[in-house]
Amino acid sequence: MRFPSPARRMLLVFGLLLLAAPLVTPAADLLLSLWREFGPSWCARPEWQAPDGDASFACVQVFRRPRIPPAIALTVVLLSMLAACYPAARWCLRPLRDLVPVIANVGPQNLGHRLRPGPGRDELAVLGRTIDEMMDRIAVGYEAQRRFAADASHELRTPLAVQRTLIEVGLARTLNDDQLALLTAQLLETNERNERLIEGLLVLSESDRGLLTRTPLRLDRIVTTVLDAHRPRADEAGVTITSELSPRLVTGEQVLLERLVANLVQNGLKYNRPGGTLEVRVGADPALVVENTGDDVPPDEVAALFEPFRRRSGVRIDHSGGAGLGLSIARSITRAHEGIITASSRGRDGLRVQVSFPAAGGDPGAGTGG
Numbered sequence: 001m002r003f004p005s006p007a008r009r010m011l012l013v014f015g016l017l018l019l020a021a022p023l024v025t026p027a028a029d030l031l032l033s034l035w036r037e038f039g040p041s042w043c044a045r046p047e048w049q050a051p052d053g054d055a056s057f058a059c060v061q062v063f064r065r066p067r068i069p070p071a072i073a074l075t076v077v078l079l080s081m082l083a084a085c086y087p088a089a090r091w092c093l094r095p096l097r098d099l100v101p102v103i104a105n106v107g108p109q110n111l112g113h114r115l116r117p118g119p120g121r122d123e124l125a126v127l128g129r130t131i132d133e134m135m136d137r138i139a140v141g142y143e144a145q146r147r148f149a150a151d152a153s154h155e156l157r158t159p160l161a162v163q164r165t166l167i168e169v170g171l172a173r174t175l176n177d178d179q180l181a182l183l184t185a186q187l188l189e190t191n192e193r194n195e196r197l198i199e200g201l202l203v204l205s206e207s208d209r210g211l212l213t214r215t216p217l218r219l220d221r222i223v224t225t226v227l228d229a230h231r232p233r234a235d236e237a238g239v240t241i242t243s244e245l246s247p248r249l250v251t252g253e254q255v256l257l258e259r260l261v262a263n264l265v266q267n268g269l270k271y272n273r274p275g276g277t278l279e280v281r282v283g284a285d286p287a288l289v290v291e292n293t294g295d296d297v298p299p300d301e302v303a304a305l306f307e308p309f310r311r312r313s314g315v316r317i318d319h320s321g322g323a324g325l326g327l328s329i330a331r332s333i334t335r336a337h338e339g340i341i342t343a344s345s346r347g348r349d350g351l352r353v354q355v356s357f358p359a360a361g362g363d364p365g366a367g368t369g370g
């Protein structure tokens with residue numbers, strides 16, 4: 001879609017104004033002459049004769065200040081030119097007005113519509129390409145939201161269907177104590193999975209909204225607290241946790257940072273192997289590194305791990321399930337703290353996740369946390 005350039009139209013109007021500028025004074029003189037010849041006279045006397053006592057105030061002022069009529073004529077000409085500039089300005093801006101209905105008709109039903117202004121360098125071409133790039137980002141975000149809603153519906157539908165089936169089986173026949181205990185345990189497990197999923201969705205929504213408060217926090221202390229809480233689970237799985245924690249301040253919300261670290265640690269424990277290790281480091285840059293041993297992750301599959309409801313198909317030592325939101329929540333929390341999270345294959349086994357945060361001012365020893 002091609003749009004005329006407003007800049008070229010403005011240059012044409014300015015050129016016409018420059019050509020008309022020398023004609024302003026002659027036009028004012030002509031207007032004054034025509035008025036004196038054909039217009040009504042405000043002073044019925046010869047031009048050279050002084051007004052008498054019965055003359056009007058206007059007649060006296062014109063006689064005393066002969067520059068008034070030329071000034072009035074010049075003002076009338078300039079005002080006429082200014083009035084003529086208004087439709088010229090609208091003509092210059094018409095290409096922008098033509099864009100309004102095109103953009104106004106864009107909605108969820110036609111997010112694929114693009115202006116495609118071409119490779120030109122004028123203002124509208126640059127604006128059109130910028131709008132097209134914006135629409136690309138909106139389309140990607142809208143598709144991600146649509147896919148997220150569909151995945152969330154599927155993830156919720158499955159356990160709810162399981163619960164309904166178990167309840168219907170329980171109501172269809174009389175159960176002995178063992179069967180009742182088994183049914184109760186299955187319902188409880190399904191309910192816990194629903195709770196984890198809903199909690200994950202709420203945290204993801206909260207972190208996507210942004211931070212409500214920003215407080216200097218000691219990331220190393222937060223990591224220490226999270227690791228201490230997960231050591232019994234690691235010992236149970238036969239995984240050794242090692243840590244190297246240097247003082248590091250991060251400005252943000254403690255609850256979200258704790259959830260970020262917990263998700264990375266839980267992921268590192270879940271996809272590990274008996275006798276494996278989980279290494280956690282806190283430093284200046286990157287601020288946080290979590291490495292685990294386990295199945296190797298192909299490099300082309302690493303980026304997909306951060307998508308909602310994506311689970312690795314590798315061997316787990318933790319079969320507690322999960323909502324598939326751990327790394328998605330970690331990414332969202334990192335972005336809320338203006339940080340960057342990346343993952344990479346270790347090249348032999350396991351995964352390396354590193355998180356970078358903007359530097360926080362102040363002495364790290366003065367921070368609060370954990």
